[in-house]
Amino acid sequence: MPLTLYAVSDGPPSLAVRQALKALGLEYKHVNVDFGLGEHMTDEFAEKNPQKEIPVLDDDGFYLGESNAILQYLCDKYAKDDKLYPKEAKARAIVNHRLCFNLSTYYRYISEYVMAPIFFDYQRTPLALKKTHIALNNFNTYLKRLGKKYAASDNVTIADFQLVTATMCLEAINFDFNAYPLIVRWYSTFKKEYPDLWKIVEGGMKEISAFEKNPPDLSHMEHPIHPVRKNK
Numbered sequence: 001m002p003l004t005l006y007a008v009s010d011g012p013p014s015l016a017v018r019q020a021l022k023a024l025g026l027e028y029k030h031v032n033v034d035f036g037l038g039e040h041m042t043d044e045f046a047e048k049n050p051q052k053e054i055p056v057l058d059d060d061g062f063y064l065g066e067s068n069a070i071l072q073y074l075c076d077k078y079a080k081d082d083k084l085y086p087k088e089a090k091a092r093a094i095v096n097h098r099l100c101f102n103l104s105t106y107y108r109y110i111s112e113y114v115m116a117p118i119f120f121d122y123q124r125t126p127l128a129l130k131k132t133h134i135a136l137n138n139f140n141t142y143l144k145r146l147g148k149k150y151a152a153s154d155n156v157t158i159a160d161f162q163l164v165t166a167t168m169c170l171e172a173i174n175f176d177f178n179a180y181p182l183i184v185r186w187y188s189t190f191k192k193e194y195p196d197l198w199k200i201v202e203g204g205m206k207e208i209s210a211f212e213k214n215p216p217d218l219s220h221m222e223h224p225i226h227p228v229r230k231n232k
């Protein structure tokens, strides 16, 4: 079995890649990386990904980090058709745009608001909330301007896998995004039409919801960037 995915069970980028592997019907070895134990911060893991981030794909010794690059690679190498990642230049550009938008803005702002305060010693600030609304407003506008069922096309693409997992973080903390009706419709369409893929995402959402109520104790961790919450 040449494909191995190093993934974290509640990590949106990992969940996006797992959806792609499922949608492409690919068999792979799943290696669960325990974030709380800092398994991604070892020298051994840095051999796979110097950024010490999860997910990482190992395709027979070819190591690839950055979930967008993994999604693109999996489709380029293994997809039997070009639905998930179109080849036609403009259609592909829209998918690439949505992947970049998710990385630079949508998931970035959502994770700053939702995820960072769960795992580390950050607050949900008014500024982070404002940025989340800016991201939601942008995405709602893209859905409106494109006027298709999914984020980049009338069929699901790898862009939806990233955007759905990012949106799931909001649902995990019961964040009300009803003011963005096209996002609400797109998100519920995805759940209804792709229950097997949603199940992958939902597993992560349940973990995040539980951590929202009872944050993990990472006081043992020495993180190079994030302030660790010291539990009393």
Ligand SMILES: N[C@@H](CCC(=O)N[C@@H](CS)C(=O)NCC(=O)O)C(=O)O
Pocket: 008, 010, 011, 012, 013, 014, 040, 052, 053, 054, 055, 065, 066, 067, 068
């Ligand atoms: N841009 C990366 C981000 C991956 C990422 O941030 N993963 C988180 C887990 S969900 C991580 O590994 N964080 C490392 C850390 O905070 O120490 C991607 O899309 O793959």
